Amino acid sequence: MPDPRFKVLTSASTSGPGDAGRTGSWRVERPVIDMSRCIPAKTGKHACHICWLFCPDNVVSKEIEPAIDLEYCKGCGICAQECPAQAIAMVPDADFLEGADSE
Amino acid sequence: MSKAIIESGNVAAAMAVKLARAEVIAAYPITPQTPVTEKLSEWITAGEMDAEYVAVESEHSAMGVCIGAASAGVRAFTATSSNGLLYMSEQLHWAAGARLPIVMCVVNRAIGAPWSVWNDHQDAISQRDTGWIQVFAKDHQEIIDMTLKAFRLAELVHIPVMVNYDGYYLSHTYMPFEPPEAERVDAFLPAYEYKHALTPEHPESLNTVTLPDARLDVQGIKRGGYMDIRHNLHEEMGKSIEVWEEIDQEFQLLFGRGGNPVIDPYRCEDADAVIVAMGSMANQFRVVVDRLRQDDGLKVGVLALQMYRPFPNTVIAEALQSAKHVMVYEKGLSYGSQGALYGDIKAALYPYPSRPRLHNFIVGLGGRAIPTESLYQTMKAACGQDLQIPPARTDAPQWIGLQL
Numbered sequence: 001m002p003d004p005r006f007k008v009l010t011s012a013s014t015s016g017p018g019d020a021g022r023t024g025s026w027r028v029e030r031p032v033i034d035m036s037r038c039i040p041a042k043t044g045k046h047a048c049h050i051c052w053l054f055c056p057d058n059v060v061s062k063e064i065e066p067a068i069d070l071e072y073c074k075g076c077g078i079c080a081q082e083c084p085a086q087a088i089a090m091v092p093d094a095d096f097l098e099g100a101d102s103e
Numbered sequence: 104m105s106k107a108i109i110e111s112g113n114v115a116a117a118m119a120v121k122l123a124r125a126e127v128i129a130a131y132p133i134t135p136q137t138p139v140t141e142k143l144s145e146w147i148t149a150g151e152m153d154a155e156y157v158a159v160e161s162e163h164s165a166m167g168v169c170i171g172a173a174s175a176g177v178r179a180f181t182a183t184s185s186n187g188l189l190y191m192s193e194q195l196h197w198a199a200g201a202r203l204p205i206v207m208c209v210v211n212r213a214i215g216a217p218w219s220v221w222n223d224h225q226d227a228i229s230q231r232d233t234g235w236i237q238v239f240a241k242d243h244q245e246i247i248d249m250t251l252k253a254f255r256l257a258e259l260v261h262i263p264v265m266v267n268y269d270g271y272y273l274s275h276t277y278m279p280f281e282p283p284e285a286e287r288v289d290a291f292l293p294a295y296e297y298k299h300a301l302t303p304e305h306p307e308s309l310n311t312v313t314l315p316d317a318r319l320d321v322q323g324i325k326r327g328g329y330m331d332i333r334h335n336l337h338e339e340m341g342k343s344i345e346v347w348e349e350i351d352q353e354f355q356l357l358f359g360r361g362g363n364p365v366i367d368p369y370r371c372e373d374a375d376a377v378i379v380a381m382g383s384m385a386n387q388f389r390v391v392v393d394r395l396r397q398d399d400g401l402k403v404g405v406l407a408l409q410m411y412r413p414f415p416n417t418v419i420a421e422a423l424q425s426a427k428h429v430m431v432y433e434k435g436l437s438y439g440s441q442g443a444l445y446g447d448i449k450a451a452l453y454p455y456p457s458r459p460r461l462h463n464f465i466v467g468l469g470g471r472a473i474p475t476e477s478l479y480q481t482m483k484a485a486c487g488q489d490l491q492i493p494p495a496r497t498d499a500p501q502w503i504g505l506q507l
Contacts, residue, residue, distance in 0.1 A: 001258075001296050003346060008261040009327050009335040010202045011313040012299045015306055016321035021314045 016058065023057060027075030029090040031068055037087035041065045051079035051088065107281045112273035115243045115280055116182065116208045116266070117142035119250035121152050122288045125180040125206075129157040129168035133187040134220045135270035136210040140182055162187040166194035166205075173203035174309060176300030178254065181205070184270060185212035188226045192233065195263075199234025199336060201310050204257035204264075204295065207235075208250060211382065211434075212270040213469040221470020222270040224381065227411070228435035228443045234336050236264040236343055237412040239381040241367075244280040246273065248360060249409075251288060255350050258295050260343045262336070267411075271470070272383040287357050340413040347410060363407075365415045366422055370396065371404030376428040376486045377459075378405040379419075379448060384432060384466070384473065391478045401486050408444070416451040423452060423459060430462045430485055432478070441500045460488075463500040471504050478503075 002008045031051075035041040039048035044064060052060040059069040060079060068079075080088040110118075117139050120128070128147070130140040146152035159165045165181045172179035183191065188209055198205050209227055213219035227237055238253065240246045246268050253264040268274060283291075299307055317328045327335070344365060351364035369389050371377055378388050385407030395401040406422060408415075423429055429452075431445040440446065445463040452458050462485050467473040481503055488497065 001298070002261045003259040005342065005346075006260050006339050007335055008202050008298075008339070009332050010200075010299065011310045011326070011329075011332060012307050013311075013320040013324075013326055014322055015308045021312075021318055 022071060023074040024069075024071045027070075027073060027093050029075050029077065030070060030073065030093050030096070031075070031077070031079050031088045032091045033066060033068070034087045034089065035065055037085045038066065038083075039085050039087075042085075048084065050082050050084060054078050054082045107279045109277050109279050110243070111138065111275055111277055112243050112246050112268055113138035113210065113275070114142055115247040115282075116210075116250055116268070117146075118282050119247045120180045120206075121146055122283060122285055123180075123206075123251055123254045123292055124178065124289075125154055125254075126177045127155050127157065127168065127172035127179040128181065129159050129165045129172070129179070130181045130183065131159055131162050131165050131187060133162070133184045133212075135212060135222075135274045136182045136184040136187070136208070138274070139208060139210070143180075162191040163194055166191040166198060166207075169205045169207075170194060170198050170201065170203055173198070173205050173297065174201070174299070174301050176295065176297040178258075178295040179205050180207070182208040182210065184210045185214055185220075185226045188230060189214065192230060195230055195233040195235055197310075198263045200332065202261040202336070204254075204261055204297075206250065206253045206257055207263065207265050208246075209265050209267045210270045210274045211267050219469040220270075222272055223434035223468045223470070224267070225435040225468070227265065227267045228437075230265070231412050231443065234262070234340065235412065236260075236262050236340065236347075236410070238264065238266055238347075238410050239408065240266065240268040240273065241381075241383050241386045241407055241409075242280075243273065243278040244360065245409075247280060247282060248354065248358070251283065251292065252347070252350050252354055252364075255292050255353075256343065256347055258292075259346055259350070260339055262340055262343060267382065269383045281360075283358050291354065291357055344410065344413055344415050344418070363409070365408075365410045365418050367407040367409055368422060369405045369407070371406055371422065371426075373402055374404030374426060375402045376404075376430060376482070377423055377426040378403065378430045378432060378482065379408060379444065380405065380432045381408050381411060381444065382434075384434070387473065387475060388432070388478060390475055391482055394479055395482060395486070399483060399486075401483070403482065403486065411444070414447050414451065419448060420451045420455045423448075424455060424457045426459045428462065428486060428488075429459045430464060430482060432464045432466055434465075434467045436465055436500060441498070445500070460494075460497060462488075462497050464503050465500045466503045473504070
């Protein structure tokens with residue numbers, strides 16, 4: 001154990017959403033799930049959940065209709081890439097801004 | 104007391120690692136370090152040492168394995184030399200920033216290009232800003248004792264420690280030394296415990312992207328930002344000098360050896376001229392000092408610097424206050440500037456009232472022989488130098504033994 005005179009400050013923390021700060025602010029594109037194609041949503045069964053498994057920031061819920069915590073989703077797009085049903089689209093965040101062109 | 108044995112410097116280092124009960128050894132062979140790791144792997148294979156030997160494909164991986172082991176609360180060791188040390192450079196910064204108490208022996212060797220397998224200090228000098236503690240041994244007894252003390256220091260201050268010793272001059276020569284008794288080593292060096300030790304029961308994120316500002320973690324605990332973590336590393340490196348001295352005292356009580364862990368002065372009390380050197384060269388200078396005193400009536404002493412990082416500014420500056428001349432002999436430099444050690448000593452002296460005339464000598468690069476006679480002659484000439492000589496002339500490094 002370190003000598004009590006030494007604080008030994010390191011970057012160590014319990015893993016969880018937000019471990020690297022509010023990473024949602026990094027996002028340029030956000031994942032949008034089409035529930036008509038999403039396997040668990042479509043079958044009503046706990047199947048697939050590949051997006052939950054692959055998300056590097058633990059922000060996808062393991063639910064029948066998976067939810068993405070946009071506070072911390074940094075928009076890496078891994079979920080969209082891995083989804084076997086191509087149910088996830090990466091949509092520019094700017095489209096969701098107030099006053100964004102609806103076209 | 105235990106009995107003295109005659110062995111090589113590399114075996115002395117390996118014996119220290121065995122006595123320290125290191126649990127993971129990951130290393131890649133490179134001359135002149137190779138016999139250290141060969142010895143350790145031999146003992147592990149023979150069942151004489153209870154450790155995991157990880158044969159890696161590079162020095163970068165060797166340090167990576169040590170980082171992983173130390174993060175899981177396991178005592179880890181590696182050794183390297185020269186370009187091998189440079190190859191793990193990125194991981195050296197990581198180990199220090201992560202505050203992992205890894206111990207590494209660096210068997211000092213020149214850096215290519217051009218290839219050289221012979222000794223100088225450029226490998227260690229080039230890594231002085233990584234955040235590792237760097238100590239230099241000057242004989243076999245110091246190699247074994249210093250390596251054991253390095254484990255204790257690393258684990259008390261949570262900063263990795265690099266134990267340096269000269270390739271060939273120390274690594275491959277045979278000298279008598281006393282290996283410390285195993286039972287006493289166990290009393291001196293308790294088992295390593297790491298408060299963030301990774302286990303499946305207590306998963307933690309270690310050294311992930313750390314933002315410029317301090318933040319609250321998922322449990323609402325304030326966590327320092329990058330700059331805070333790095334500030335503390337710097338501050339606590341400075342405080343490690345004191346801990347190194349305390350460890351030396353504990354070691355002395357148990358083993359009867361030690362006493363000058365930071366600087367080791369020889370005939371410096373009344374010296375007008377003080378030589379500063381690191382490693383085996385500091386011992387070589389003792390003969391020169393005796394001769395200059397006896398034959399030439401010059402009051403000369405030699406100060407061996409044992410701890411290079413953290414740099415003991417106060418200790419050095421105070422030790423040099425009564426000297427008129429300070430001659431820094433070193434086997435490495437900051438290219439385009441001057442000797443790295445010379446620059447450090449000059450900086451340490453600046454805030455003090457007495458600033459002796461400084462001389463910088465570059466010797467023995469790439470194994471160029473360092474005849475004791477040439478050390479004697481350069482010292483004799485430097486001692487006779489007029490103090491009125493323009494400083495720019497003595498401030499420039501003087502290369503000894505060039506064959507141009």
